[in-house]
Amino acid sequence: xxxxxxxxxIKTILAxxxxxxxxxxxxxxxxxLNDYRWKNRLILVxxxxxxxxxxxxxxGVRAKVDDRDIVWFVSTGSGVVSNQQSVSSSLKSxxxxxxxxxxxxxxxxxxxxxxxxxxxxxxxxxxxxxxRIDAMPMRAREMRTGEFTRTRPNYGLxxx
Numbered sequence: 001x002x003x004x005x006x007x008x009x010i011k012t013i014l015a016x017x018x019x020x021x022x023x024x025x026x027x028x029x030x031x032x033l034n035d036y037r038w039k040n041r042l043i044l045v046x047x048x049x050x051x052x053x054x055x056x057x058x059x060g061v062r063a064k065v066d067d068r069d070i071v072w073f074v075s076t077g078s079g080v081v082s083n084q085q086s087v088s089s090s091l092k093s094x095x096x097x098x099x100x101x102x103x104x105x106x107x108x109x110x111x112x113x114x115x116x117x118x119x120x121x122x123x124x125x126x127x128x129x130x131x132r133i134d135a136m137p138m139r140a141r142e143m144r145t146g147e148f149t150r151t152r153p154n155y156g157l158x159x160x
Contacts, residue, residue, distance in 0.1 A: 030084065033094040034115065036071055041133060042111040043072040045124055046099045050076045054124050058083065061126055068133050069113070069142075075099055113138060 029035065036042055047054045058065065058072050065072065065083065073095045074081045080092040087095075102109055106120035110129055119132055133139050 031088045031090050033091065033098065033111075037115045038113050040069045040071040041113055042109075043070055043129065044095055044099055044109040044111065045072065045074040046103070046107040047074050047076050050074075050078065050081065052076075055081050057124060057126065064126075064130060068130065068139065070133075112136065 033042065043058070045054050045058075055074050058074065062083070070083075072083050073087070073091075075092075075096055080087050080095050098109065098111075099107075102117070102120055106122050108119075108121040108124050108129075109117055110119040110121075110132060112118045118136070119129070121128070134143070
C-alpha cells in the first residue's frame with residue numbers, strides 16, 4: 001500500500017468521526033423524557049395551538065432558560081415544538097402522555113432534574129417558574145458555585 005492511500009483512509013475515518021460529534025452535542029441521544037434526568041429541568045406545556053403565545057414567550061427568554069438548564073416542550077394540536085434541535089416521535093409521545101396524565105392538574109408542568117414534577121399550573125407563568133427553580137437546593141448550589149450539573153449526576157444530594 002502506498003502512503004497516499006493510507007493517509008486518504010485516515011482522513012476519511014477522521015472526517016466521519018468528526019461529523020458524528022455534533023449529533024451527540026445537540027441531543028441526538030435524547031430520545032425519551034427520562035434521558036434528560038440529572039441533565040435538564042423540563043417545562044411541558046399543553047397549548048391550544050402554535051399561535052397561543054407560549055412558544056414565543058419561551059423563545060423570548062432564551063438566556064434565562066439556558067442559564068437554568070431548561071428544555072421546554074409545547075404540545076399543540078399539530079405536534080410538539082421545543083428548544084431542542086429535533087424531537088423524536090418517542091419523545092413527542094412521552095411529552096403528550098405526561099401532559100395527558102396531568103391534564104386535570106394543569107396545562108404547564110415543571111419537572112426537576114431528578115425527574116419529579118415540581119409544579120402543575122393552569123397557565124405559563126415564567127417568573128413564577130424561575131422563582132421556583134431558583135429556590136431549589138440544586139439550583140442554589142449551581143448559582144453559588146457557578147457550576148453546571150449537566151454532565152454529572154447529583155446522586156440524590158438535591159431535590160430538584
